[in-house]
Structures are given as structure tokens and as C-alpha cells.
Amino acid sequence: MSLHVNTLFLFFLNASAQESHFREASRTKRVYARPGSKALKGMIPSHRSFVVTEVLDGTSSCPQGWGRVHEGGVVCLSNTKKTKEAPSDKEMLSFVPPDPLEYDYDFSNPPEISFDMYTEPFLPHVNARISVGKRGRLWESVEAYERGDRPNWRLKEQREYRFVDVIETDRGIVLERPNGKVTPISEWYMYPVSQFFGxxxxxxxxxxxxxxxxxxxxxxxxxxxxxxxxxxxxxxxxxxxxxxxxxxxxxxxxxxxxxxxxxxxxxxxxxxxxxxKPAEIPVEVDDNVWIDVHLPEQTLALYQGERPLFVTLISSAKPGFVTPTGVFSLYSKATSWDLGSLPNAQEAYFMEHVPWVMHFFPRYALHSAFWHADFGLPSSHGCINMSPRDIAYIFEKTQPILPKGWWVVRHDDDDLGSVIRIRSGSTKLPDKRLKK
CATH class of the missing domain: 2.30.30.40 (SH3 Domains)
Structure with a gap:
């Protein structure tokens, strides 16, 4: 976590000492610019603690009262309760998935799963899809599976699902869904995930x-x-x-x-x-952190003003699809987000809770990719695909900063988000930044 975020965090706690406290919501909460406003500033997930720095009077739309959670941001306090647990960064899953350098992406031949990997954890969850010829059965809990109870549900085929834990039981390894239900890993193809880092x-x-x-x-x-x-x-x-x-x-x-x-x-x-190699600096960036994507070379560079900080490989649109060019800004950032195709799309897909998603244009984002490891080669439907390690690094360094405990943050009037220039040839490109 950056010094900037920690400083803000401490500031909020001290800003109103008598009313500053931690809360937890039983359902996802929307953060608005002010009480009664429809201007969305972000989202806080259920069952995660967050900081309330001041309690404000209720309104007709929220009689329970409003809590100030960020400078200029408020959340309705309905379906929330006080907690002693301080907000924290999202924890990484201790299990490390297989390396794609050792396995092919073959849904009929799942990679071998081992708990003897010593790589530092780098994913908030793992993703998998039902293996060819399997059923994707779900049990109520780990205990129900170990008792030999009958399964209660089945998941749909031909889509990617999120699992928050990988658990060894007496009957074998199971994958755990966010709601606590489990499924035997023998029925699933767990995606190998690239550990590439720029x-x-x-x-x-x-x-x-x-x-x-x-x-x-x-x-x-x-x-x-x-x-x-x-x-x-x-x-x-x-x-x-x-x-x-x-x-x-x-x-x-x-x-x-x-x-x-x-x-x-x-x-x-x-x-x-x-x-x-370094390119001409756009006039829109001043001395701020910004991103430069060069499509012909499939590279991305993170800059601080004129100084390059980090360079890596990306995957942009494959043949038949388009990645837009221009000067954009990161107007929304989410720790994870569902990504799916439009109805009647040329290639239908649905990816559940893809980690680290940063939108710069409607339906276009920088995000991690677990379904391929071809960074350096055009492979996407138009978005900028990055390895999980790379996108997590970029996510932390760019604006808007995601407050602790939040799931989504959006730009505001004073900060349109970090600039991202996507170029194919010329560095002179139209300004396509979305205004609040």
C-alpha cells in the first residue's frame, strides 16, 4: 500500500475522533458524492470492514443516516453494523495455481494440482471451468462433502467461475465458492496462471x-x-x-x-x-503518473511525468477485433469485475470476477488475464490484457486510489484518473477522456 493511501487512511481516522469507527455491511454498499446524490464514487463489498469518519443525518432515501467514508464520499448506514476489525488490503489466496509454461490450455486434460509450490501468492482467488464430460456439482459445505452427502446444485457449463479457496479434505481436493459451497476439483479445469512480471x-x-x-x-x-x-x-x-x-x-x-x-x-x-523505448510525452500528463501503450510492439510503460518507471508486455485486440487508440483516463478501478460479451457477439464469453479491472472507455479496460499467457501477442477482444502480477502493480500506482475496504472506486471532478495513451503510430492523438 502506498504512503499516499496510508496518509489518507490516518487522516480520516483523526478527522472526527468522536465519530470515527469501523463498520461492516451485510450487502454491497454504494458510495455517493453526498447524501441523496446519484453521483457514484465507488462500491464497498459485503462483509468487509470500512472506515466511517463522520455520521450524518438521515434523508428520505436513507433514514438510518449516512456515514462519510472518504473525502467527499458517503454511504447509507442501513444494513451495516459497527465492528472492531480494521479495514485491510484484500488478502491473496495462499494456493498458487499451475504455471502455463508447463501445461497447455486443454479443458479435457486438467493440469496436476500440487500444494508443494513455494511461489509467493499473487492472486485473490482462482478461476476454473467445468472439465469436458464433467458435471460441476456443488455441496453445501466442506463438512457435507466429507460426510458423503448428496450434492445440492450444479453450475452451468461453458463459463469461468471464481473460487476463493482450494481445500484438502479426506475425500480429495475441493474448490470453495464465495458462498461456502464446494465442488471436487476432479470435475474442474483449473486455469494455469502466468507469473510473468515486467x-x-x-x-x-x-x-x-x-x-x-x-x-x-x-x-x-x-x-x-x-x-x-x-x-x-x-x-x-x-x-x-x-x-x-x-x-x-x-x-x-x-x-x-x-x-x-x-x-x-x-x-x-x-x-x-x-x-x-521512451516516446514523446503527451501534454495532458504534467508530472503525474500515466500509462503509455504501444500496440505495434504490444508494450506498456508506466511513467511519472517524463521518467519511465516500469515496462512490460500486454495483449491487445486479436485479428477481427479492435483496441481503441487515443488519450484516455482510468475512470473506474475495481479489485475484480465480471466481464462478458454482448448478446450475439462474434465470440461469446463470460468471465466471473476477473481480478484488477481498470476501465478507460465504455466496455474497454486494462485487466488481468488468467485464460491465456500470451502477453506480447495480440490475444484479446479489444481490452488490454496483462499478467496478474503486472496489473496488480499498475493498479496500485495509478489514480484514482482505491481506499482500504472498497471494491470499486470511480474518478471525481477533481481527478479524472491517470492518463492512458494508446497509440499505434503517431503520438499526437485525440483527447477521449470521459468527464465525470
Whole structure:
């Protein structure tokens, strides 16, 4: 959590010491600009604590009274109660799903599930769909499943579901739904999830005269000892492997400095890599944090004013679909959101509670992707797909900041959200930011 958010958090607690307290809602609560207003500022999920800094008088639409939860934001106090539990960041699921580098996305052949993975948790939940030929049965609880009770429900096929825990029982591993119901993992295909993470330029700065590059050849890319493929390759680089490269005097060849740590450079053809280099800064950003997406290279960079902070790979629209270009802003951010196609869409889909969704234009967002790991290649229906680790990092750094305990936050009149420029060719693009 950033220093900015912690400072706000402490400010709210001290702003009205006599009335500041924690509350919990039994259902999802909407946060409005002021009592009786329809201007939505965000949403707070059920059964999560949040801070109330001041209690305001009730209105005809909310006789129970209003609670001020954020500077300029209020929530109706109906269906809420006081709690001693302080708000916290959303916890990550302790279970780590399989790595897609080891498994194919084959719904008839689920990957092996193991609890012996030592990777740091990085997902708030896991997603799965019913395996081919299975039924997706649900039991009332873990206890009911262990007793051998009959299942009570079945879930629909051909869609992705969210599970908040992976539990070992005497009868085998089960997946737990948000309502506590469970289903045996043997009936499900659990998605392998990419652990790809981009490049923090404070930790790994790019040397002068070089560029950041990633391999985009899924069958491995050959690297040679000279800028020619006349000799046998000395190394095969894996998909999404990262390098620093420099331009050579040979067209379409790039050098890799000190490839093996022996002083010997390697050489790779341009067609096998994605490249990133700084671009002209748009006038809309001042010294604020903003995002630059370059569609031809499938890259995203996070900047602070003119200084690049982080660079990574993305997946934009695949052939037959379009990712809009222009200067936008992040007008809404959610820790998770359902994503689905329109009726009669060319390709129908429904993804339940996709983690870290940031809308910049109606029906277009930056969000995580668990159903593929092809970052660096166009693969989406129009949105900007990112690995879970990457999108979580960008989510935390950009405006509007999500207060602790909230599920959704929207921009307001004083902050239209962080600028995101999506470009294909020219950096001179129309301003398409949505006003409040």
C-alpha cells in the first residue's frame, strides 16, 4: 500500500475522533458524492470492514443516516453494523495455481494440482471451468462433502467461475465458492496462471544506447554469435525471456551485450523480439503518473511525468477485433469485475470476477488475464490484457486510489484518473477522456 493511501487512511481516522469507527455491511454498499446524490464514487463489498469518519443525518432515501467514508464520499448506514476489525488490503489466496509454461490450455486434460509450490501468492482467488464430460456439482459445505452427502446444485457449463479457496479434505481436493459451497476439483479445469512480471526500471535500469526487449517466439528464438544465421545457433531463448539489446549495422539484427557473461555478444533477428523505448510525452500528463501503450510492439510503460518507471508486455485486440487508440483516463478501478460479451457477439464469453479491472472507455479496460499467457501477442477482444502480477502493480500506482475496504472506486471532478495513451503510430492523438 502506498504512503499516499496510508496518509489518507490516518487522516480520516483523526478527522472526527468522536465519530470515527469501523463498520461492516451485510450487502454491497454504494458510495455517493453526498447524501441523496446519484453521483457514484465507488462500491464497498459485503462483509468487509470500512472506515466511517463522520455520521450524518438521515434523508428520505436513507433514514438510518449516512456515514462519510472518504473525502467527499458517503454511504447509507442501513444494513451495516459497527465492528472492531480494521479495514485491510484484500488478502491473496495462499494456493498458487499451475504455471502455463508447463501445461497447455486443454479443458479435457486438467493440469496436476500440487500444494508443494513455494511461489509467493499473487492472486485473490482462482478461476476454473467445468472439465469436458464433467458435471460441476456443488455441496453445501466442506463438512457435507466429507460426510458423503448428496450434492445440492450444479453450475452451468461453458463459463469461468471464481473460487476463493482450494481445500484438502479426506475425500480429495475441493474448490470453495464465495458462498461456502464446494465442488471436487476432479470435475474442474483449473486455469494455469502466468507469473510473468515486467521490468522495474529503478531496479533494472536500461543502459544508455540499449533497449528493453522480450522474446515473442513461442517455439523459442535462435541466438547467434554473429549477425548472420549462417552458423548454428548458440542459444535458444524462451518465450517472454527478457534482454537488453542494441542496434547493429546489419538491417533487422540486434545485438545482446555479453550474452553468457564471458564478453561474447549474441545476435538475434528483429522478428523474434518486442522492443520498448521512451516516446514523446503527451501534454495532458504534467508530472503525474500515466500509462503509455504501444500496440505495434504490444508494450506498456508506466511513467511519472517524463521518467519511465516500469515496462512490460500486454495483449491487445486479436485479428477481427479492435483496441481503441487515443488519450484516455482510468475512470473506474475495481479489485475484480465480471466481464462478458454482448448478446450475439462474434465470440461469446463470460468471465466471473476477473481480478484488477481498470476501465478507460465504455466496455474497454486494462485487466488481468488468467485464460491465456500470451502477453506480447495480440490475444484479446479489444481490452488490454496483462499478467496478474503486472496489473496488480499498475493498479496500485495509478489514480484514482482505491481506499482500504472498497471494491470499486470511480474518478471525481477533481481527478479524472491517470492518463492512458494508446497509440499505434503517431503520438499526437485525440483527447477521449470521459468527464465525470
Amino acid at each position: 521490468r522495474d526500471l529503478d531496479v533494472e535500469p536500461i543502459p544508455k544506447g540499449e533497449q528493453a526487449a522480450w522474446i515473442i517466439e513461442k517455439d523459442d528464438a535462435p541466438i547467434f554469435v554473429s549477425a548472420t544465421n549462417a552458423e548454428a545457433p548458440v542459444y535458444f531463448a524462451q518465450f517472454q525471456e527478457a534482454f537488453n539489446v542494441y542496434e547493429t549495422d546489419k538491417p533487422n539484427w540486434y545485438g545482446i551485450p555479453d550474452l553468457f557473461g564471458t564478453g561474447q555478444d549474441g545476435y538475434i533477428q528483429r522478428k523474434h523480439i518486442r522492443l520498448w
